Amino acid sequence: MIQHPLSQIHPEAVIAPDVEIGPFVFIDKNVEIGAGTKIASNVTILEGTRIGEKCNIFSGAVLGGIPQDLKFRGEESLAIIGNNTTIRECVTVNRGTAAKGKTVVGDNCLLMAYSHVAHDCIVANNVIIANASQLAGEVEIDDYAILGGGTLIHQFCKIGAHVMIQGGSKISKDIPPYVIAAREPASYAGVNSIGLKRRGFTNEQINLIQDVYRILFQSKLNTSNAIVKVLETIPETSERELIINFIKSSDRGIIKGFI
Numbered sequence: 001m002i003q004h005p006l007s008q009i010h011p012e013a014v015i016a017p018d019v020e021i022g023p024f025v026f027i028d029k030n031v032e033i034g035a036g037t038k039i040a041s042n043v044t045i046l047e048g049t050r051i052g053e054k055c056n057i058f059s060g061a062v063l064g065g066i067p068q069d070l071k072f073r074g075e076e077s078l079a080i081i082g083n084n085t086t087i088r089e090c091v092t093v094n095r096g097t098a099a100k101g102k103t104v105v106g107d108n109c110l111l112m113a114y115s116h117v118a119h120d121c122i123v124a125n126n127v128i129i130a131n132a133s134q135l136a137g138e139v140e141i142d143d144y145a146i147l148g149g150g151t152l153i154h155q156f157c158k159i160g161a162h163v164m165i166q167g168g169s170k171i172s173k174d175i176p177p178y179v180i181a182a183r184e185p186a187s188y189a190g191v192n193s194i195g196l197k198r199r200g201f202t203n204e205q206i207n208l209i210q211d212v213y214r215i216l217f218q219s220k221l222n223t224s225n226a227i228v229k230v231l232e233t234i235p236e237t238s239e240r241e242l243i244i245n246f247i248k249s250s251d252r253g254i255i256k257g258f259i
Contacts, residue, residue, distance in 0.1 A: 004041075016053075031064070034083065048076065048095045052083035052107070060090040067094045067119030069137060075101075082107035082125065089113040096120045099138060112149070130167065142177065144199060160246050162199070164192045174250040176216075177242050178209050187256045188217045209239050216247075217257030223247065 001015050006023040009015070013027045016035035021027070027045045034053035042059050045051070049064030057063070064079040066072060077096035081087070084107055091111045096102040099120045105111065106125035115129045120138040123129070128146045135141075136155035145159050148167030153159070160177030169186045178196065182189035191210050212234055216226045227244060234240050247254055 022059075028064070046079075046095075049079045049081070051081045052085065054084045055081060056086045058086075058088045058091075058113075061087050062090075062092045063087070065092060065094045067097050067137070069097055069119050072097050072119070077119075078102040080104045082109065085109040085111070087111045088115075088131075091115050091117075093117045094119045097137075106143075118155075124161075144195070146195070154252075157252060158246070158250065161242065162192055162195055164195055171255075172252070173255045174246070174252050176246045176250075176254050178239070179213065181255055185256075188213065205237070205239055208234065208237060209243070212240055212243055216243075223254070 001017055002020045003009065004021055004023040007021050007025040009027040010029040012029040013031040015033045018035055019033050020038045022039060022041040024042045025039055028047040030047045031045050031049045033051045036054040037051055039057045040059045043057050044062045046064035075098050078101065079093050079095040080102055082105060085105060088111060090113055093105060094103060097119050103117060103119055103121050105117060105123045106127065108126045109123060110128045112129060112131040114132045116134045117123060118135055118137045121135050122140045124141060124143045126144045127141050130147055130149040132149055133147045133151040135153050138156050139153050141159040142161035144161055145163045147165045148169065150168045151165050152170045154172040157171055158174045160175055162178045163175050164180045165171065166182035169181060171186050175181045178191055180189045180192050191206065191213060193206050196206050212230050215230050219226055221229060227247065230244065
């Protein structure tokens with residue numbers, strides 16, 4: 001461990017030998033930090049935090065803070081950060097409550113400056129959360145989603161895989177996979193075709209996704225009837241099933257179509 005003399009580390013913290021720790025860093029007990037991780041100055045890492053390998057934690061970040069939830073009673077819980085994840089200046093990630101017991105940020109994520117991940121959130125892999133975006137409690141974000149700067153997400157909302165959200169959006173409904181969410185209130189603004197192409201989706205796959213959403217958002221059918229029509233008219237693929245299963249499992253309901 002390469003420790004600056006002005007840092008303070010609890011003797012029970014488990015830290016890989018090559019972790020770099022800058023000045024004025026505080027690391028509490030019951031913390032684990034993986035190999036190759038770099039921690040800049042003035043970072044606070046509190047009890048219950050688990051940080052993977054090759055992460056970069058920038059100045060002022062606070063990881064593992066107790067939940068901002070009045071139901072929290074001091075129960076043991078975790079804040080888990082995956083491998084190769086970058087956490088920029090003044091990001092906060094709170095640990096979980098009894099609801100899930102953990103807050104998770106996956107591998108290869110980028111949390112930009114001043115963003116907040118609240119208790120019991122589950123952020124999957126390769127997610128980008130831009131500056132000053134705020135996730136309320138128990139939000140779930142699937143792989144490769146991108147949140148534009150200043151996005152506000154209501155508690156319990158779910159964001160599907162490969163979604164792109166316009167900066168400054170206020171999200172109070174679930175956003176199904178592969179779409180762009182924009183406007184006010186946030187609504188369907190098309191398929192994230194550029195992002196999908198960058199990740200290797202074929203034109204055939206993208207066209208099928210667009211066909212599904214034409215039925216769901218532009219056919220003037222209610223959601224239940226639109227799902228029936230999708231199942232009857234669109235060939236079965238993994239993309240179709242991901243969309244349908246997401247909508248069927250949505251507790252808050254999904255965003256609206258074109259306004």
